[in-house]
Amino acid sequence: MELIDRYLHAVKFWLPKAQAADIIAELGEDIHTQVDEQEHELGRELTSEETADLLRKRGRPVLVANHYLPQQYLIGPLFFPIYKFVLKIVALCCLVPWVSGWLALIVASGGRDFHGWVVRFGSMGSSLWSTAFLSAAVVTMVFAVLERAEAKSHFMETWDPRKLPPVRNPRKISRSCAAVELAVTLVFAVWWAVNLSSAVLDLPFARITLSGTWTYFFGGFLAVMLGSAALAAASLIDPHWTVRRATAKLLIDCAGAALFCWLLGVHIVAGIAAPDLTPIQAHELADAINLWAARVMPSGLIIGVIAAAVNVHRIRRLRMGDQGRAGTVNGQANGPTPYASPLP
Amino acid sequence: MAQGTVAANPETFENLRGELRRGSLVLAVLSALRHEQYGYTLRKALAEHGMEIDEGTLYPLLRRLESQGLLASEWREQDKRNKRFYRLSKEGKEILKQLTAEWQSIDSSLRAVWREQGHGTDRPVPTRG
Numbered sequence: 001m002e003l004i005d006r007y008l009h010a011v012k013f014w015l016p017k018a019q020a021a022d023i024i025a026e027l028g029e030d031i032h033t034q035v036d037e038q039e040h041e042l043g044r045e046l047t048s049e050e051t052a053d054l055l056r057k058r059g060r061p062v063l064v065a066n067h068y069l070p071q072q073y074l075i076g077p078l079f080f081p082i083y084k085f086v087l088k089i090v091a092l093c094c095l096v097p098w099v100s101g102w103l104a105l106i107v108a109s110g111g112r113d114f115h116g117w118v119v120r121f122g123s124m125g126s127s128l129w130s131t132a133f134l135s136a137a138v139v140t141m142v143f144a145v146l147e148r149a150e151a152k153s154h155f156m157e158t159w160d161p162r163k164l165p166p167v168r169n170p171r172k173i174s175r176s177c178a179a180v181e182l183a184v185t186l187v188f189a190v191w192w193a194v195n196l197s198s199a200v201l202d203l204p205f206a207r208i209t210l211s212g213t214w215t216y217f218f219g220g221f222l223a224v225m226l227g228s229a230a231l232a233a234a235s236l237i238d239p240h241w242t243v244r245r246a247t248a249k250l251l252i253d254c255a256g257a258a259l260f261c262w263l264l265g266v267h268i269v270a271g272i273a274a275p276d277l278t279p280i281q282a283h284e285l286a287d288a289i290n291l292w293a294a295r296v297m298p299s300g301l302i303i304g305v306i307a308a309a310v311n312v313h314r315i316r317r318l319r320m321g322d323q324g325r326a327g328t329v330n331g332q333a334n335g336p337t338p339y340a341s342p343l344p
Numbered sequence: 345m346a347q348g349t350v351a352a353n354p355e356t357f358e359n360l361r362g363e364l365r366r367g368s369l370v371l372a373v374l375s376a377l378r379h380e381q382y383g384y385t386l387r388k389a390l391a392e393h394g395m396e397i398d399e400g401t402l403y404p405l406l407r408r409l410e411s412q413g414l415l416a417s418e419w420r421e422q423d424k425r426n427k428r429f430y431r432l433s434k435e436g437k438e439i440l441k442q443l444t445a446e447w448q449s450i451d452s453s454l455r456a457v458w459r460e461q462g463h464g465t466d467r468p469v470p471t472r473g
Binding site for chain 1: 399400401403404407419425426427428
């Protein structure tokens, strides 16, 4: 019986003071009745182990008490999906600058100092953790306040369906974006063709001589620009993504990224001549530019890989959409419907 | 597995079954309390009729129904021990009448839906697998 008293005492700890005595009296009576009944069936008193087993079946004291408490949430089911969505964005906002900063440090160190990477990773990791923890705490507090405000005013029940965002069609290309892209690409291509066809650049303050490989870069980048312009023109005429067009975009972006990385690593500056610089200073400046270009190359590579991944994702999504349409029965698509986020 | 059969997830079934039965607990408790009883005997009576309910659910439910004015309770001594006896209040009797009508309406609606499914019977669609 001492075990039952201890159990009831533990349950009482979690109960609201005003009702605790009443609840415990009823719960105690229920347990004692059950014990009496079992003892009557067995014809003897319950052992300590049997009493413990009976109480174990009733559940932990805190869980038993919890049944009597009003249901409370820090963040309830109404706000939880929005809370989770915001936390994901916050996590992304914390992680992206951190990874970028770490990569930038690797690049700046010339990619050789492995021990330095690890030390920086550790020190930046601790700052990331504190930033992420603080951000998550602030978001949680804001949502907890919203939860309580909603419980009082029910402001989430007032909404206007007309303010929902329009359904976004992932196949659709904005004509205005295509027009801007076409104009900018053409202007840049013309400027490129007029000013950079020669391997010797006459600038107002210096003369820069590029290495012999420049001819390939000049032609390669011009071809990439013309390809982009053609793609933008096609999007202007028919503003919809197709698998073929997305594949062309992937090839153009990959070619541009490969050319850019190659340009950074090829020591493109052969010489610099400037009135204010001695030949030795000019040589050192050319070397420094080439060195920094080589150090930036990994960043260029990462950007290229990200661009390629975005394009591959687009192709995959378009292919899935095509398969969905192929399975269309009586005008009802079986594939995924491209609904936009329901968040206003 | 035979073609066309689908193996039902036992856990999913248990969750849905629990949800379905929880919805009918209030009606079962109110119905059983047309005659005065205390918690332990009420739980046993419900269990004997196939409505198993654990004490962690029953007692908070009884308190809630009492706070809503559907039940009245009284501490009384029986077998040398104080017990709390519950019975339906006047309002509880009225609510029980309405809930019973609602239950019967749901029952007949479901039977109509099953009939419309082309089984030509009041029985639910048999599950396979």
